[in-house]
Amino acid sequence: MQKLITLSSAEDPMPLSRHLWAAGIGHRILPGEQGHDVWLLDVRQWTRAQEVLSAWHHGAPMPKRAPNSLLKVSALVQLWRRLPVTISLIVVSLLVSAGMSYWPGEVLFAQLAFTPLQFSGQYVTISGLETMLASGQWWRFITPIFMHFGLMHLIFNLMWVWVLGGRLEAIQGSRRTLLIIVLAGVLSNLAQFWFNPTVPFGGASGVIYAYLGYMWLWDRRHPEQPLNVPTALVIFMVGWMVFCMTDLAGSLGFHVANEAHLGGLLVGLLLALLPCKTYRR
Known part of the structure; x- marks a missing residue:
């Protein structure tokens, strides 16, 4: 994103x-130190946004809106251009969940789990990491993040x-x-897998905790150059992670991938220590 203008708190x-919306220019209004910061979502619209801003300052009438159908298509295209990685992660996760629901679940599960699985009735045989490496199934390092167990x-x-x-x-870019x-x-x-190799696992929770740790730090x-993650959210999520590590959580039926959560959080914190400028692709 790129800041277009800051309006005073009184404006x-x-x-x-x-x-801006009438001109098809995607933007976001965020609270700033001096008032309302108007951020341009796509820097390629900078010149057009400046023209609209100048016209607005001079009291020009609002640009004629495009037909609703065109606006919807344009909004979807802009959304994809802004958030291709986030949208792709969501879409792939939905497709995998649909596949696990409508196909024999163990077939897709066995192909995407961290290590190869073999199902025999009610029993599951979990292969070791060396089996996965020897067979060249490198995709398994990442594919568990796309699997989820249940609608909630x-x-x-x-x-x-x-x-x-x-x-x-939206703020720091796709890369x-x-x-x-x-x-x-x-x-x-x-x-x-290292701390609990006998139980298959899945979910994007490790990535979510990495987001949380990275944005907070x-x-x-x-x-x-804030990412504006609420402190209350960080406290709640970290508190939930700690609670899930207790025996009480286990006795209540909360069986979660605690090591993945903690590992993701640490990865996010470490990445936040690396030099990085705020940019859009």
Whole structure:
């Protein structure tokens, strides 16, 4: 994103927002230190946005809106251009969940699990890491992040992928977001398998905790370029992770991939220590 203008706290940003949307210019209004910061979502629209801004300053009438059908298509195209990595992660996760629901579940599960699985009635044989490496099935390092077990698991994880991952990608770009997904996915999966190799696992929780750790530490190291993750959310999510590590959580039926959560959180914190400028692709 790129900041277009800062309006004072006394100014209403909605008239300008209506002008920008009427011109098909995607933007976001965020609270800033001096008032309302208007951020341009696609820097390729910078010249057109400047023209609309100048016209708005001079009291020009609002641009004529395009037909609703064209606006919807344009909005979808802009959304894909802004968030291709986040959207791809969500779509692939939905497709995998649909496949696990409508095909024999163990077939797809066995192909995407961290190590090869063999089903025999009610029993599952889990191969070791050396079997996976020897057979060249390298995709298994990352594919467990696309598998979810149950509707609530899927909805909860994809909601945070959209909220946290979408915000991160919109501000810092697709490359940084993809880097976090790949590193957090692989390393959190490795952590979970290393400490608990006898239980198959899946889910994007490790990636979500990496988002959380990265965004929280980034905000503290770069307050002038914030990602604006709420502190209350960080406290809740970390508290939930700690609770799930207790015997009480297990007795209540909460069986989660604790090592993947912690591994993802640590990956996010470490990546936030690396030098990075705020940019859009």
